[in-house]
Amino acid sequence: MNNTSILESKLKRHKISYSNENGKIIIGKSKTDFTTLIGLVILPVLAVLGICLFILINNIELRGKIIAGIILLFSTGFFSYSRLSAKKQSNDNLKTLEHKVIKIKNDFGEYIFDSKSIKDFEYSAEQIDEDSYEGTLFLIDNDERKHQILGFDDENEKYVLNDLKWFSEYLINHVELTITVANNDYK
Secondary structure (H helix, E strand, O other): OOOOHHHHHHHHHOOEEEEEEOOEEEEEEEOOOHHHHHHHHHHHHHHHHHHHHHHHHHOOOOOHHHHHHHHHHHHHHHHHHHHHHHHHHHOOOEEEEEOOEEEEEEOOEEEEEOOOOEEEEEEEEEEEEOOEEEEEEEEEEOOOOEEEEEEEEEOOHHHHHHHHHHHHHHHHHHHOOOEEEOOEEEO
16 A cells, blocks of 8 residues: 555645545545635625625715725625635545545445546646636546546645646556556556
8 A cells, every 4th residue: 555644745735634544545525724714704704794784874875995895805705615615515525545446435325446447537727716726636437437536726726736646646556557648558
């Protein structure tokens, strides 16, 4: 079995919860980032509510700057909440890394994948706003079905792509998958 210390540090960095039980890595739901939740979701929404209440109580005339501030605060809270929600959803299924096997448990059942049932791993990164990129890693089975393994975001596209590539290579080595690419065998 592969040394898991780098895997564990990368999962920690992306705030993806996991446990190491008797040599099995169990990757579960993403941890709730309370700093982001409070600072970028709850406080902006409470500020909007407070401003609106203040305007109503004091019968203040709405001006462009006030409206722009309300829209900015509300959109910050909404966008941050949608990012946290998407991250939680992308890491919701339970993934277990056992000896040369990846088990995925989701709402549709439990799937067990090894080198004979995995065709490849695929990853993608997309820009979700001016300062953030979201990456997703999929396992492709022999029936061409995609099973999401991980999802996370970062401020730097290069870091997202590098980590996705690293996770992909780690899992390829974990299950000892041989992939043939352009007449070259990579293991």
